[in-house]
Amino acid sequence: MAITSFVIFLLSLLLILVQAKGRNASTCPKSFSCGNFTDLSFPFSLSTQPDCGMMSMSGCDAKPYPRIQLVPGGEWYYALEMHNSSVWLGDPKLQTTLTQHKCQAFNKNFSIPNSHFMSFHMVNINKFFKCISTSNNARNITHKKNDHFVGYNMYKGCEGFNIYYNLPKGADNLPTNCSLIRLPIHSTHGDLFNMLGPEILIEWKLSDECNECHYGGGQCQTDKANKFSCQKDAKTPTSSTDQRKVTTKRKMGELILVTGASLSTVGLLALLLFCFRQKKLWYKYLIRFWESNAEDHQKVEEFLKNYGSYAPNRYNYTDIKRITNRFRSKLGQGGFGNVYRGSLRNGSEVAVKVLNELKGSGEDFINEVASISRTSHVNIVSLVGFCFEGHKRALVYEFMPNGSLEKFIYEERSNGVRQLGWPILYKIALGIARGLEYLHRGCNTRILHFDIKPHNILLDEDFCPKVSDFGLAKMCMKQESVVSMLGPRGTIGYIAPEIVCRNLGGVSHKSDVYSYGMMVLEMVGGRKNVDVGVDRTSEIYFPHWLYRRIELDEELQLIGIMNEEENECAKKMVIASLWCIQTDPSNRPSMSKVLEMLEGKLDSLQMPPKPYLFSPSRSEVDSSVVELA
Template identity: 50%
Template sequence: MEIYHFLFLISLFIIMLYLGECQNEQCPELRCGDEGPAIRFPFRLKGMQPHRCGFPGFDVFCTHANDTVLELPISVKLYIKRIDYKSQVIQLYDQDDCLLRQLLELNLSSSHFQYKEEVNTYGYALFNCSSRQVLPEYIDPISCLSGLGYQVYALASNMGDPKLLMIITSCTRIYNDLLIPYDIILRGHDKILPLEWKEPECRHCEAKGRMCGLKNNSTTSEIKCSSKLDNTPGVGASKKIVVAGAILGSFVLLLVVFVVYRFYSNDKVEKEYQARIETFLEDYRNFKPARYMYTDIKRITNQFSEKIGEGAYGTVFKGKLSNEIHVAVKILKYSFKGNGEDFINEVGTIGRIHHVNVVRLVGFCADGYRRALVYEFLPNDSLDKFISSVDAAKNRFLGWEKLQDIALGIAKGIEYLHQGCDQRILHFDIKPHNVLLDQNFNPKISDFGLAKLCSKDQSIVSMTTARGTMGYIAPEVFSRNFGIVSYKADVYSFGMLLLEIVGGSKIFADIVEISTSKNYFPTWIYNLLIEQKEDLQVLIEDYGEAQIVKKLAIVGLWCIQWHPLDRPSMKVVIQMLEGVEDKLIVPPNPFPSTGVAKINAQMPPRRGLD
């Protein structure tokens, strides 16, 4: 039976190859709907014609509404109103009646299309003006770029009206030296953008009523003129009948084979196979991040209208996929060196991770040099906003029980990265700023730009340079004299995070008469806990809260032991955090070589610590 299946598949492949060759013998003229413009060489309908039917850069596609769309650099999509093949001019428009918005992103330097020679183009600057600012009546605002409370105006870059210059200085210049056709600025609605192409040169073919196309086996994109085969009486129709009959026959044959296969196949194996397929599709739908175009990112963020954060690697904007689903969109800064690696790390590492304590990557954008990451939106910002002594004065202290729950959640998230995935994920940048809080203040680990993957049985991680944030980086990451680099580097960073929860973020900056190095910060905690024989309870009235603080301090000191072998695994850390404080053994001084710093500083004021 297997040999017959093999012979059948070979025969089917030959038949489909033959049909494909017959179908590719000509490149017929096509349309998107009955009223759409004729599409023929040098244009090609993507997904419906082979590449040889068009010239590079002339791909078009049909929308669900049978409109014809041309994609221009960079990711600018304009609708086609008319194509004049004899004059080699294409008329384009924007479906949203805001052609100027599309022109802001248009770059024709790498395209075969250019503005027509007789089209007058000028350099314009765009200004965002408050509705209270009154401009001369002869200058109309651009309605589709304006909004509630502001108006956008396009003014010639070389304008010389002193009165107008004085008025416009109070506005915000948002674009400068945009080369835009004068008619686009002058006319209101129903704007048409005419573009022309000079290569490939097909005017002489069109003038003779013949089809233009590429020469066979040409490596230099040479053009030839051929007869319009579709115009030959009866030829096109007969070929269509043959092709339709072949396709119908193949379909019937495949249907018969499918019925026979189902009849002879084992029912149990078939059900298991279908179950695996359904499981895969469900997982794919739920966990695989979606890929967005840059135009989608602008729509999701409402043209980047609500900025919620900014860091060294990019700016974060709030957006929404629907009225119910909000997201945080990080627009990565362009860099020739680090940006690509960080982007690949972020998408490749957490693209399929789904854990309650790891932020979910909803999607990403890799559109040319534009890169963005789309995460689930977490309304309560990052942990560092709630543990600093400064913010505590603003009634943002969460309480020690909640801080203990947050610490436990972070530990479970790190333990999942180390042991719960197919490959061990080392984060290398655990810190309060990279711990986000949802509406219930449940923690989620974020920012995997520095992460590395390794097998679970791999004990050594190769690194060319140190990675992480100063103050949280384990000593072995700087120098191999302290031990090998492994998952214990994340344990060290988590320990520093715990000590910051105990003492307040950047507490070391508030302690005078010592260095600003964070190495002194754990020593100060250790002195307060052990060397000076002072229990942290003296600073907290409630005994239960004092036990929580002492437990976090002891676990944190264990995690930052100088040598990696002396630090516990995250599984043990979780057990320590879930256990009773009285059963915890106080670790040795993490930094005995520095000596015991006698610090007479008071604990900075915090909610619950006064």
């Protein structure tokens, strides 16, 4: 089936090449390069060939960027980035005035007129009122402010005028003595000069008439009455001699094109047949990638169809660049890709995880979108939306100001002081347990996370924990006690033993319980449970050390315990965690039972059996085949 599809694709390509005519005969190039931009084509053109396009490019060898003119006779800007139907522009003069906080910035008024050929939309432009503030009309301005600017912000740092704005709504009315100006914004926070930016995102759309004219071999023009006209064969020579020369060249070009395309197609088919007969591995991988990529897109479309209006927002890649202000503020990075800080049009802050294009087949991405879209809980991070455009994949989450739990429990401390006090640590442990109980019991479909670790616990401004990163999650019916898995998944140090050694028991929600227990023990100790970087003979397995001290009724000697109440919280966290990391999954409590232990009295807790395991050696770590998040 895959062979047949590929052959049909090649033959279709040949047919398109054979039929390609029209503007081939024109003096206008099919594509050109300018600066860092390659494969540019209509409606772009070089300034030396203005008739070949609508938007002119100039200074292609200039640094740092080439220049672009959107409309004939219009202003020139830097061309920063280009996409299918949008372009990022840079205004160097505006950048200078904004950097120096000069009020000349408010003399600008960005406006691009639409033409018969194309229309423009300025995405990150906001409207502002520039109102004269001289003493002669101060009373009038005050009156107008009461009428028009209720709820608006005012900037009065410029001599002779004030600026009124209401982000992100902008302004619609135009009072007397005020003028309307349009300026680009890149943030909704800080003072006015920090909100403004020199970069403008322009989306353009070619008119249907011009689009049809261009692909029919003509050039979009206006006649004497300033009405649209399609000029065809404008470059065709009029003399019979010249006509014969052009005709001969055209036929020779078509012959070369057809011959080359035919030979290429035959060669590809021969190579394909050879690889099929020889069963080459690379060919199998090619077909598998081709089919899996199509399957990934089909899964996303099916997911959107099934969820209907309840599906998260879907953004295109241009939206992602606008939200992150072209990836300006990086929050962190990992094997999956990078995380950037962003802002939506309504002013809400978000964290945008942009996935590496080469990571996996897309199953992790679809897992995360499908899993987290089923959740709604205070201890589960909220998914605002996602981007799935070709190989571009991104996830848009609510922003967590305090980042991940990881940075609060492993960093070095001084003078016996913890970064987070025991009341906050206890609150975090409770919150994570509630989030996991919800995933295991509260959803219509049980969700197993399979990668619980400090890095995947995010903290809001009040240190309320939220479980994140569902790339390795697996969904199952509530009545299912054991799930099937093709291979190990998780992170070394938190993986339940039955995931690696299947003879220890079935993989189930108890695997998340194990990871939770190991993580809470690291919160208690402020260190890794086992340091695989030290000599095996000098290594101390922290859970065993804790078990021994509780068994002998000795002080835990944990850092930062100030009173008996905090000591009791610490012991409850330790005992509950020691139950969670039992080797046999059937001996581990459910997350509901873990919550009972943490919220109950210390005297009611029984000591678990000693957790025999799973202090993995370096050789075990190196030989384990796991999916590292």
